[in-house]
Amino acid sequence: MLKLYFNRLVITLFCFVSLFFISSAQAEQVVVYSARIEQLIKPMFDAFTRDTGIKVRYTTDKEGALLARLKAEGKHTPADMLITADAGNLWQASNLGLLKPVTSEILSTNIPEHLRDPGNTWFGLSIRARTLVYNTNKLKPADLLSYEDLAQPKWKNHLCLRTSKKVYNQSLVAMMIAEHGEAETEKIVRGWVANLATDPLSDDTRAMEFVAAGRCDVTVVNTYYYGRLMKKNPSLPLAVFWPNQESSGVHVNISGAGITRHSNNEPAAIKLLEYLSSAKAQNLFADVNMEYPVNPAIAPDANVAAWGSFKQNPMNLAKAGELQAAAVKLMDRAGYR
Numbered sequence: 001m002l003k004l005y006f007n008r009l010v011i012t013l014f015c016f017v018s019l020f021f022i023s024s025a026q027a028e029q030v031v032v033y034s035a036r037i038e039q040l041i042k043p044m045f046d047a048f049t050r051d052t053g054i055k056v057r058y059t060t061d062k063e064g065a066l067l068a069r070l071k072a073e074g075k076h077t078p079a080d081m082l083i084t085a086d087a088g089n090l091w092q093a094s095n096l097g098l099l100k101p102v103t104s105e106i107l108s109t110n111i112p113e114h115l116r117d118p119g120n121t122w123f124g125l126s127i128r129a130r131t132l133v134y135n136t137n138k139l140k141p142a143d144l145l146s147y148e149d150l151a152q153p154k155w156k157n158h159l160c161l162r163t164s165k166k167v168y169n170q171s172l173v174a175m176m177i178a179e180h181g182e183a184e185t186e187k188i189v190r191g192w193v194a195n196l197a198t199d200p201l202s203d204d205t206r207a208m209e210f211v212a213a214g215r216c217d218v219t220v221v222n223t224y225y226y227g228r229l230m231k232k233n234p235s236l237p238l239a240v241f242w243p244n245q246e247s248s249g250v251h252v253n254i255s256g257a258g259i260t261r262h263s264n265n266e267p268a269a270i271k272l273l274e275y276l277s278s279a280k281a282q283n284l285f286a287d288v289n290m291e292y293p294v295n296p297a298i299a300p301d302a303n304v305a306a307w308g309s310f311k312q313n314p315m316n317l318a319k320a321g322e323l324q325a326a327a328v329k330l331m332d333r334a335g336y337r
């Protein structure tokens with residue numbers, strides 16, 4: 001009899017202990033869907049695991065595929081966090097109901113207000129500045145002024161632009177609509193189109209190669225593409241110009257993240273998000289792609305800092321999402337392909 005009780009006790013204890021281990025093993029892992037490629041996220045995840053003991057499992061894919069997957073998986077998704085580039089994409093994910101609001105003192109302190117969702121579903125983790133790059137043999141900084149100025153007739157046949165199909169340009173135009181209204185923005189975009197020296201180009205790097213080759217004088221690109229190109233070929237006659245310093249500031253965008261609506265491991269996921277915004281991870285997150293830390297307390301990489309400091313547009317990036325559809329239609333009307 002006593003032996004039977006003892007056996008039952010052992011079995012019960014065994015069940016409790018294994019339940020404890022199973023649940024704590026589940027708690028000690030965060031699953032991330034990332035549109036940022038492995039080499040841009042793995043270093044931070046490894047540092048986070050070293051510091052907290054919490055493992056990070058991740059899947060990388062294009063943002064469209066990840067959003068479709070989150071939607072299809074619904075409440076059965078294994079994902080706790082979505083990481084992607086561009087506020088327009090994060091806004092879309094939030095608008096589809098795929099992200100949940102998070103209240104965190106740490107996130108509000110580390111991330112400036114204009115670089116996170118007013119509804120707290122997504123948070124910027126690095127800044128990407130979309131600025132002007134010009135041919136130094138053809139122009140001086142004093143020749144340049146603003147995005148809007150590139151619509152002036154004096155730039156006819158001197159401008160190169162990347163295609164309007166890229167979300168980066170859609171976000172830029174959406175933020176211009178937020179600032180100037182549709183009618184004024186359409187005039188500006190029509191001016192750009194009238195000034196193009198070539199058909200819109202497939203990517204930022206190609207646009208800068210055209211500028212360097214003298215096919216046009218100036219273009220609009222994200223600075224990390226400039227950084228990569230100049231690293232490969234430092235002798236190119238190209239330089240960065242910070243536009244709109246007397247007005248709205250440089251158009252910035254973000255890489256960022258949000259917690260999935262159906263995350264079943266929210267506390268660990270928030271811990272990871274907070275970690276990514278902290279001093280420990282900010283340089284890892286930004287420097288690997290020559291972006292800027294979102295946390296104003298952290299200095300950018302020396303190579304990035306060498307391009308100079310600039311005033312950024314302080315308008316909330318949610319506008320890039322809200323006005324994205326309007327921007328796409330406007331660019332189409334204006335003949336920007």
Ligand code: FE
Pocket residue numbers: 222
């Ligand atoms: Fe990019």
